Amino acid sequence: MRRSSRAAGRRGRYARGRKKLNGPAGLFAALALAEAGERVTVFERGQPVEERGRDIGALFARRQLNEESNLCYGEGGAGTWSDGKLTTRIGRNSERVRAVLHALVAFGAPENILVDGKPHLGTDRLVRILRTARKYLEGLGVEFRFGVRCARVNRDPNTGDACGVTLADGAVVAAKAVVLAAGHSSRGLMEALHEEDVKLTYQSFAAGFRIEHPQGMLDTIQYGEKYAGYVDGGKGPLPVADYRVANTVPDGVAAGRACYSFCMCPGGQIVPTSTVEDELCINGMSFSKRSSKWANSGLVSTITERDAKPFADEGYEPLCGVSFQRHIEREAAIMGGGKLVVPVQTAEDFLSETVSNASTLPSSSYRLGVVPGPLHELYPREVTKAIQESLARFDKQLPGFAGSQALIHAPEARTSSPVRIDRDKETLESVSCRALYPTGEGAGYAGGIVSAACDGLAAATEILRAYKSAQA
Ligand SMILES: Cc1cc2nc3c(=O)[nH]c(=O)nc-3n(C[C@H](O)[C@H](O)[C@H](O)COP(=O)(O)OP(=O)(O)OC[C@H]3O[C@@H](n4cnc5c(N)ncnc54)[C@H](O)[C@@H]3O)c2cc1C
Numbered sequence: 001m002r003r004s005s006r007a008a009g010r011r012g013r014y015a016r017g018r019k020k021l022n023g024p025a026g027l028f029a030a031l032a033l034a035e036a037g038e039r040v041t042v043f044e045r046g047q048p049v050e051e052r053g054r055d056i057g058a059l060f061a062r063r064q065l066n067e068e069s070n071l072c073y074g075e076g077g078a079g080t081w082s083d084g085k086l087t088t089r090i091g092r093n094s095e096r097v098r099a100v101l102h103a104l105v106a107f108g109a110p111e112n113i114l115v116d117g118k119p120h121l122g123t124d125r126l127v128r129i130l131r132t133a134r135k136y137l138e139g140l141g142v143e144f145r146f147g148v149r150c151a152r153v154n155r156d157p158n159t160g161d162a163c164g165v166t167l168a169d170g171a172v173v174a175a176k177a178v179v180l181a182a183g184h185s186s187r188g189l190m191e192a193l194h195e196e197d198v199k200l201t202y203q204s205f206a207a208g209f210r211i212e213h214p215q216g217m218l219d220t221i222q223y224g225e226k227y228a229g230y231v232d233g234g235k236g237p238l239p240v241a242d243y244r245v246a247n248t249v250p251d252g253v254a255a256g257r258a259c260y261s262f263c264m265c266p267g268g269q270i271v272p273t274s275t276v277e278d279e280l281c282i283n284g285m286s287f288s289k290r291s292s293k294w295a296n297s298g299l300v301s302t303i304t305e306r307d308a309k310p311f312a313d314e315g316y317e318p319l320c321g322v323s324f325q326r327h328i329e330r331e332a333a334i335m336g337g338g339k340l341v342v343p344v345q346t347a348e349d350f351l352s353e354t355v356s357n358a359s360t361l362p363s364s365s366y367r368l369g370v371v372p373g374p375l376h377e378l379y380p381r382e383v384t385k386a387i388q389e390s391l392a393r394f395d396k397q398l399p400g401f402a403g404s405q406a407l408i409h410a411p412e413a414r415t416s417s418p419v420r421i422d423r424d425k426e427t428l429e430s431v432s433c434r435a436l437y438p439t440g441e442g443a444g445y446a447g448g449i450v451s452a453a454c455d456g457l458a459a460a461t462e463i464l465r466a467y468k469s470a471q472a
Helices: 024-035 049-062 095-106 123-139 187-195 215-223 225-234 305-311 317-336 347-352 381-397 449-471
Strands: 041-044 143-146 150-155 162-167 172-174 178-180 200-202 205-214 246-248 258-265 269-272 282-285 294-303 342-346 370-372 407-412 419-421 436-438
Touching: 024 041, 024 095, 024 123, 024 178, 024 449, 049 123, 095 449, 123 143, 150 187, 162 178, 178 449, 187 200, 187 317, 200 317, 205 215, 205 258, 205 282, 205 317, 205 381, 215 225, 215 294, 246 381, 258 282, 258 381, 269 294, 282 294, 282 407, 294 381, 294 407, 305 317, 317 342, 317 407, 317 419, 342 347, 347 381, 347 407, 436 449
Parallel strands: 041 143, 178 436, 342 370
Antiparallel strands: 150 162, 162 172, 200 419, 205 294, 205 407, 246 258, 258 294, 269 282, 342 407
């Protein structure tokens, strides 16, 4: 009904109006639209970086989780309290990537990000950059509304096109175009889209654990005994060592499954990225100097639709990946005993499937506490096998990688979005709801800070193109 009623001349509806935006994808869409003279409103469920910093401080110091302002939600999005790696697989020298890097420099990032092979900012710099960006955007007339959650996208009853949003307090906001850039953790909004008949499709993602090693051990593996000292905790002439490992299991129950390191944080720490306490989830961050004594990385394997399907809620099948994530995160929270305590196991014990001894655990950077748990029982058998077999292989490449000093933390289940909001390849609108621009990681079109920002620029370009052609 909605699809068939799309009027051929609907482009004529574009006029200056409000757009709903958020994190790197939303902010860069706002930037391009505002610089083109469009009127933009940013709705952000979390808080501005200053207040968000205090909320995160309370989480680290007093275990107080603010469900609306945390490591996932708030100004700058999920990548703000992160390592701030600016590496991307979408082409370092593409016009959009260059535009994003130049904008970051204009907002205060060091110029070396324009030339470094592996540019990174660190949380401390990101916070300052976001403050400057906000001031600039406000100067262009962008209205920021923090602490405001969008509950659903509204559709015109005649055309089915997006015509604004309903906020959590019930207020209805009209808009000519809606940029939906809500990240991969806005599960309620995804469910609301499904209920509004917006087309969603399962998207493969990866899940597993975070593995942590002493940074000094990695420096020695990568540079050798002779040169490792030149790293000097991030202050020396050699960069803090990193790694990248990947494997596809050749045979056995996990045949064909991939396992790889993800979002490696040299000199970093493992942090809680839960948005509610009974769904435990972790990630990694670091400061610009990368000076902590630990290195952590995601150690993840692909989750296929077949893995996720048994967890689907009736009527919400395209969201089975979300149900899978929820299941894993709830089980991990139970294993940890609650209060965001993380279950851990040494790599050696994970391989031999024995619970580690609490008194001999290596130290962890995770500040809310760790407890030994049977991590080998958390995931479906094939996923566990893929990670176990790959770990053994990685240990041959980087001796000690799977040894007694390697501590596995659970779970890393939000590497990317488990669902895609299908969109038209050219106009970038939802295929089932015109004037809705699903953008960034949560919509399934980005996997990191830079690619999300580029996708925001792309959405803005298409909105401006549609507006121009409507005026012509
Ligand atoms: C701890 C951590 C470390 C990371 N490290 C790196 C890294 O070093 N390098 C890298 O490239 N990537 C990193 N990532 C991934 C990166 O952060 C994401 O890929 C990127 O932020 C995605 O951008 P986005 O704009 O699509 O979504 P997000 O950044 O998730 O932004 C979405 C925004 O929407 C807001 N929002 C959500 N729902 C609603 C709603 N209903 N109403 C209003 N607002 C809403 C959220 O509060 C958030 O601000 C990291 C992620 C985490 C969690």
